[in-house]
Amino acid sequence: MRTLISFSWQPLALALAGVAAVPAHAQEAAIYSGMDRTHPVWAENGMVSAQERVAAEIGRDILEQGGNAVDAGVAVAFALAVTLPRAGNLGGGGFMLVHDAETGETHAFDYREMAPAAATRDMFLDAEGNADSDVSRFSGAASGVPGTVAGMKLVLDEYGSMEWADVIAPAIRLAEEGITVTPDLADSLESLKDRLTRYPSAAAIFYKEDGALYRPGDTLVQADLAETLKKIAEQGPEGFYSGEVAQAIADSVTAAGGFITVEDMANYQAVQREPIRGDYRGYEIVSMPPPSSGGIHLIQILNALEAYPIGALGANSAETIHLMAEAMKLAYADRSEYLGDTDFVDVPMETLTSKDYAEDMRDKISATYAASAEQIGPADLTPYESNETTHFSIIDKDGNAVSNTYTINFSYGSGLVADGTGVLMNNEMDDFSAKPGVPNAYGLIGGDANAVEPGKRPLSSMTPTIVNKDGEVWLVTGSPGGARIITTVLQVIMNMIDHGMNVAEASAAPRIHHQWLPDELRIEDGISIDTQRALQAKGHTVSLQEVMGSTQSVMRDPESSFLLGASDPRRAGAATVGY
Incomplete structure (x- = not known):
């Protein structure tokens, strides 16, 4: 018989997970809707977010x-x-990451x-x-x-x-x-x-x-x-x-x-294939290699931002958004030149995801003004998706995980x-x-x-990702969104690591996106008008547009071992369920 954690356990479970307790009837609604904006769905054994x-x-x-x-x-x-x-x-x-808990x-x-x-x-x-x-x-x-x-x-x-x-x-x-x-x-x-x-x-x-x-x-x-x-x-x-x-x-x-x-x-x-791996503030980031561009550019952007005090600058502050946008521009410029199916072209994966390359990126970033698209081009290296994509994340009772x-x-x-x-x-x-x-x-x-070639796989932005902490799965996440998939996944990860948000808060927070061309900083509703003006003063062309992405995320709290999950509230019909 299917069971959920008894509601009498709820305050303890949420307290252990660092999540504010909510009334039983509200948590029950969240479990069955998967759409609560601030409180994750939680379970003891297994969880699916789709x-x-x-x-x-x-x-x-x-x-x-x-x-x-x-x-x-x-x-x-x-x-x-x-x-x-x-x-x-x-x-x-598409692409799938599988974490085998037995072997790690x-x-x-x-x-x-x-x-x-x-x-x-x-x-x-x-x-x-x-x-x-x-x-x-x-x-x-x-x-x-x-x-x-x-x-x-x-x-x-x-x-x-x-x-x-x-x-x-x-x-x-x-x-x-x-x-x-x-x-x-x-x-x-x-x-x-x-x-x-x-x-x-x-x-x-x-x-x-x-x-x-x-x-x-x-x-x-x-x-x-x-x-x-x-x-x-x-x-x-x-x-x-x-x-x-x-x-x-x-x-x-x-x-x-x-x-x-x-x-x-x-x-x-x-x-x-061998996953793309990186490290961000002590967390291991594991994501997809080419023909997905997602893993390379996710880690590339995180590497560039790691040297900045993002947490101290604040979530969605003008300073944080500016630095993120400048790093995004550089990564997407590189995408236009170097990324493709590695069965057909040499992609400089190690270079693009290296900490040394991140230093070179930071040399091109000013804290005070936005570089125009004309000032940015693909780096001089050695040879080197759809809004209607869908993602699901799963963790089972043994700690095995799927990000698809x-x-x-x-x-x-x-x-x-x-x-x-x-x-x-x-x-x-x-x-x-x-x-x-x-x-x-x-x-x-x-x-x-x-370029098109027989038997070749087209380049993708899909970014199924698993984040590990101390050798164990901490977060499984991903999103649809075409060109904005990479930056959507990026922001969920940064919201949790840099800004201490729980998985539901990280999923619901307003998002931004820059992909070099067109030369505009796309933002969602919820970014304050003062922040928008500060970004414009730095030289950004700010464009308020429709919402971005639909993340489906599951995390395991390392202290309590409870599973916490959230479906993005931006699209109807999603659900995070567990037992």
Whole structure:
């Protein structure tokens, strides 16, 4: 029987964790909503934090049944393909970090999409040599070979404890019996109807027979997806990468102007890589290596800021924001030049993440004025995501942990569903540099290192991260947000380490972002007008825009060993649950 910590224990548990006690009824509401802005959800044994409640509860149930964090993570990933179709997926890819508590080691798994064999460097240029964003984002050519299914199998085989079919079973049930349409899902289907009705295969699933919208409380059945999931459960990845499903994906993508073949599907491989590691004020930061740019630039920025008294300067003060923005600019300038798939290009990972390089960065930072974009360029070194991505974090009773970020890029990817499969296809090919110096959908500039090549994985900003303290997992976190993923994760970590916030406060605090180009300091509502004026006086172009990111975080309090978690309040539907 599922149990939560008895509420009579609550004041003690929260006091041990350094969190102010709250009334029982308020804590109960926080546990079931996952959206309390200042008080973390807490549990004794295992915890899952995810963007969608039903999927999070499936992961929690797996943990309670004796599965480990990897078992739960694979189950959540498949469930999100049903319950959060705008980002959860079979037709996309991503990255996962796995911490093995028995050995104390953390492992990185890369199941990012790959360019088809027929892809060419200039495939997204029109007759005049200009980048054609419609082709790179909404046609069949926008899709890379998906990696999620292969990635989940690789991770489960290496570190899971349950059978493949058993962790997929909950997703099959959800797809076959139907999910209850939430207000969040209904809103997204309504707002993106034009994209999803571009292809009849998608319209037939996500809208009623007469074209009417699904409303909150309706039941959405995904019968084709259920059959695809059954093939995967019975046959393993071969049920996806060969046979009927692979043929349907190849046929649908080709008919829409793309290049994926059954040979491309059969040749896909997920890989294990060595994580990127750094140290920040005595905490070990472990994150993803290329083709994610997230880990390198997260550690690069933290290294640059470590020499400044960030805690004394204060959370979201003008001085703190200024220093963060200047370090961000330098990192994103480097991203534009040096980052790409290390199977194809040499990326100067050790240099970019070194403390010596951080000193060079600080030499370029003035405490009193903002450097313009024109004054900043990629460093002279030796050779060297989507708003609708989604992240989940898990810690189990034994201290094993999973940090997973995956995506189909845009909300609902390219909008193309492979006929008869229920699989929404990604539009990750837009993450390549269609033309050096031309920004992608997130305003990110790329160069030759991220040019399109057959079999190459496009550069990503996804930043699944695990923070260790004294050799044990302290925090598991990550976020969607396209170009802003890196800086979102950065600020959660800094809020907790530098400013002493609990995990919920760190998740809810207002955020800022600078990515070098465009040359503007993006801020959320909540940064005081006096701070904004002080930043403008330093030369920043301050731009108040929509909220950034949707972090899902779980931490283990080192003194009490209680698990504390929080789902970002910026997006509806998220949940942090434990037992």
